[in-house]
Amino acid sequence: MVMDCTVIMHPGDELPQPDAVALAHSQRVIEALRQDIAAQGGAIGFDRFMDLALYAPGLGYYSAGAHKLGPGGDFVTAPEVSSLFSRCVAAQCAQVLLQLGGGSILELGAGSGTMACDVLLELAQRQALPDSYLILEVSADLRARQQARVRAQLPGLAQRVHWLETMPAMPIRGVVVANEVLDALPVSRFVWRKGVPGELRVGYGTGGFGWVEGEPQTDFDPAIAALLDACPDGYTSEWNARLAPWIAAVAAVLETGLLLFTDYGYPRREFYHAQRADGTLRCHYRHRAHANPFFWPGLQDITAAVDFTAVAEAALQCGLQLRGFTTQAHFLIGCGLAQMAAELNDADTRRRAQLSRQVQVLTLPAELGEMIKAVALTRNLALPLIGFSGPDHRHRL
């Protein structure tokens, strides 16, 4: 999500008011969550809260019909900022597909479908089209939007695009890509008390949703616990117990090729830093960012930063190789961003100014350039990857 959205501390005071239809929808989501909390004995894990608030069929933020991505929605991602992002991803895909003599692309969580269209257009230009472009999307609403966009924008290529609701049954030879999907996976929340992590669960009372401090966590990751010893009492953060199984499911379908994740996040030592004392939760509503996940459930996005050390560990466990970890800026530059932007120099002045602004948003450290990282995981692929030919940050993991 682009960071030049307004960050507000007290969402109740400053968020634009939803209309009556949206508020009625949020009430239904609140009621479903309230009933679930009651059925589970008075509190649920935050991962379950996030799962329902984002993905409950017909109710959750991603599963119901509201406009989410782009200027008219709640947030903007890199593929929505500029097609240059997706053209760079395509350059990386082309290198792998040409080396393998063909293959498929699997995109996980395709949002509005913008990246799929721009990647396919660029690959067509490069004469490196995949045999098929698969999209695994958990939201039926987004699947329908993606299908409409692909049919409208790529009438000649649409027959190569296929949608899945679960991981493909057949192994993939080619590239698996996911932009800002890991940060949308449900996370658990905890508070560090006297050297022990206690789970922060979600309850519902007269004041609405609130945190309920649960029992000390017995299944907590010891590597995270070791870092938390340096953090103050009361330190609150998130960890993603679902990440490793999810990576294992993705890794299981990659027979040969590259798995490329781009997302917000940090190496573990920076994620669990003493200064990040309230964790990394971020909610987005109408281009405002704040940290209260209980606000208007169903109407706002909820995300948490990615622990990229956990991503690398999970991938290595599945026999993948960690072939690169770098910032989005360096990834895009390695893929030829500067040359692509220069080729557009004959555009008119207004267009050139637009492109220059887009390049800034994608690459400047204070925008998306450093907050978003790219990680490359491969199986049976020895090729030096163009997107990871610049500064190598793997030692930070």
Ligand SMILES: C[S@@+](CC[C@H](N)C(=O)[O-])C[C@H]1O[C@@H](n2cnc3c(N)ncnc32)[C@H](O)[C@@H]1O
């Ligand atoms: C923040 S949006 C990013 C969309 C798009 N990749 C982009 O960059 O604009 C998160 C996307 O991940 C999808 N998603 C969430 N959990 C998923 C999962 N377990 N498998 C596949 N897609 C998932 C959401 O439905 C949504 O399309």
